[in-house]
Amino acid sequence: MKTFEKDRKFIENKYHKTDEPFNPYNRMAYHGWECDISTGKSDEEIKEGLRSLSKGEKSISHPEAKAKAVEYVLENIRIDVNEHDWFVGFYSLNRLICETTKNKWDEEVFKKIIPETGDKMAVFNESGAVAIWPDYDHVVPDWNSLLTLGFPGILKRAEEYRKKHEKAGDITDEMAAYFRGIEIEYKAIISIVDRLYRLALRKKHEKAAAIAACLKSLHDGAPKNIYEAMQLIYIYFIISESIDTYQVRSLGSGLDNTLYNFYIKDLKEGTFTRNEIKEFLAYFFMQWSAIGNYWGQPFYLGGTKENGDTKVNDLTYDILEVYDKLDIYNPKIQIKVSRNTPESFLNKVFNIIRKGHNSFVFCCEPGMIKAVMSYGATYEEALNMDIRGCYETGVRANEVVTTTGYVNALKAVEYALYDGYDKRIKKQIGIKTGDSGSFKTFEQFYFAVLQQWSYLIESSIEMANIYEKYLGYVSPSSMYSATIETSLEKGFDAYQGGVKFNNSSVLNCGFASLVDAVMAVKEFVFDKKEINLNELKKVLDSDWNGYETLRMKIKNSKRKYGNGDEQTDKYTQAMAEYFAMKVNNRPNARGGVYKAIMHSAMQFIWQGWKTSATPGGRKSGEEISKNASPAPGADKNGVTSLINSVLKIRPSIYPESFCLDLMLHPSAVSGEEGLGVMKSLLGVYMENGGMSLQMNVFDTETLRDAQKNPENYQNLQIRVCGWNVLWNNLSRAEQDAYIERCENIK
């Protein structure tokens, strides 16, 4: 890794200068280092060129127009083959084609073709009740096709399919445009590989000849060794994400297995040594660390072969070793686990996690296979699923899933209390379920909540059913579709019904907060009668100001999601099923079905901002619960109770994803015994149908936050000797001392 260490600094600064301010939320709005300006045009010049290009092609189809825009960018973008990097460089990650293609067509659809839907979506987004927009960010290409055929092979295969359709006489204008889009785009990709190759030839540095050979190989055909394979993945990634504007939600279909044949062949033939391969991996991973966007670049490892053996191999271990040494957070890694996953491998992962690395998530095969089979996949399809994005499921090379509406469950409570009126934006958003002040029983209130929730779910599906017909119109997915054989066979864009599973998903956001709010109303309004609904509304209107006692009482109540409370668990189960049954397997607009998700992405913060005070004790603007996890500070009964309660929901009824976050203190997972603890928690979760599990091991920063916000850390325990104590029971001075000592340990 000696050479890598010398080059690390260069790659870290490849896409944005590490000493300059950088906003990880600002999608793609940053640049590479100063490429040689003689290699291409500036962003402004390219945009200007795209503008004149689009003026001349009024009657051209969208796939062709977009492909031509991509072609123009690829012809003109500045490039680099640097002495400090094994991977090529593109000057701009800005999505330059958007202005003249996607954004224009998006506006046309939402402003002119379906303006009512566009307006409705805007209002739902504004209220925070449903976050909704067209999604092009959640697919994984067929890496197997890409790596066995190479860019030229993909082009050739598409041409052959076009000819087949022509011969069969079933080719429509639309289909012809689809194939033309693919052909233009892949020819442009092959051309830029050639341009990069020629640049490499002109370079005199140490790596230049090897890089040139690699690019020549990718220009002519399929990658022949592991370095070429990684270079292909990288080039595909950059072009797709930054130029073609489709996110690539996994590197490889299991990076360890996608690259394994190359790895074995290279070692056997002596092309590279194991150390050289590790060095390539280091350069490869650093590319995403350097991009550094907040959503992180995933890939997954492990899994099970069709014969039941584990897919963990030598390369899996090498990948983990390199990743650990780099000590980076992006890419992020999903681990496909099942009973057969080797303990030595799991222990290595646990070890990295308990050093404080939160960029791992376990994806439990038993639960996830059940989930994928529930919408019609075969066992083999489910076994070979891709893990996409954060921890979403997808049939490999044959499923396009879009996320449509992020339904904010807490808004159902707000609207049930205020008869559908959104206090913050002062608009009627929900339906009329009556003046809650007149509700005499919990049943009336509960029913109103479900009606409001149902309305939000139905609205979300209704809006998606209209706008999703236009996904291919707004952004043809030529580059992606060409990798998917089913799409070529059908002759349809993958986003317009061109795959086997053309699915959409609806997200259940803030679910635990919903449970807490409903249970608080049940307990304090109807069971104990400490307050009536009119008074409660006043309390919420004041954002709990002057009602701190009541708020503390509610916060102290045992009737909270994730604490093993029998009654709460019953409502948890019922409401989780209610959402899932409303969503799952409903037909969508693209010939597929809807899948429910128990996962909230960043919405637990963003929708939290837009949600006023709620009965569970939450203040206006505070976070709502995320994923399948409890609201902040609400789990007071330990991780075992949390897991038991959460598993009362059958996770597989959320076939798109179901994720639980565990908070663990380093002392609970230290030493040999700590590995056993982590393994057991994962084991129980997995054996009982759990899908994804994230383990967070606290660091001193968290402990500091726990000092500032003790109410969010009621369950935090630290080990002080042969036992643990509750963090909140320590005095400030003791906490300070503990933090100080924690810092000394590292």
Added chain:
Amino acid sequence: MLVSITGIKKFAVHDGDGIRTTVFFKGCTLKCKWCHNPETISFLPQIGYYSHKCILCGACADICENHKIIDGKHIFDRKNCTACKKCVKVCLPHALEFYGENADTDEIIKILFEDKEFYEASGGGITISGGECLMQPEACSVILKRMKNGGINTAVDTCGMVPFENIEKVIDYTDVFLYDIKAIDDSVHKKCTGSSNKIILQNLKKIDEYGKSIEIRIPFVPDYNDQEIEKIAYFISNLKNIVKIRILPYHDYAHSKYSAIDMQDTLPCKIPDFESIENAKKTFLKYGVLCPIL
């Protein structure tokens, strides 16, 4: 059957093997200077008051004259306090805590069964601890027997300072004893705990002869018992059923608990350094102790 406890802790990972649930019994027969759970020493119920959590709301003062808020300060007159628990119930920020709940063994047993799957997955189980749990031997035996019959691993965490007949009441339902040794030299033991160690060492030998697995736990406190390690190692080397030795390095994080129950704080000042802990572990190897030393 009712039993006096200070709490039940789930996901206990340091009270024996694997993931466990631990029940803390109230009342202890020793008074160790370094005790980290001083609320478990007295056999009587107690109210703890944590000033840093108090928001001076006065809810306690409204219902009990032993609590007063004067000049922005909470005054707790313990002289007449009967530990009736009313103040704890109204204290929303948990500044007042009750130690010495009379819990029903059936309720405890129900809670202990909830995490069965975690015990099985991790090779864990349940632990009864304290205080000195074996001072309430009937309740211990009721709980342990039910656990054993339910196929759950059981551990008894004891200081050993109890009549052997109390141990006999649980021994057949106990898989492992977590047995504390603080010192071999009796005068040192008296200085540290207020009691002689004669009965403790006798009981330990008897349990060993009975053939029960024992995990030895040694609180390691500089200037108190750090000179005892060699003697402890020698003593242990003559026992047959020691399965594990755990050195528990002393930390001084319990000051707030002493002030909470208005008890004289006897905590030592000195914390052991890493090297002395490692040396202590090595001492056991010297005496041919072969079990894991943690």
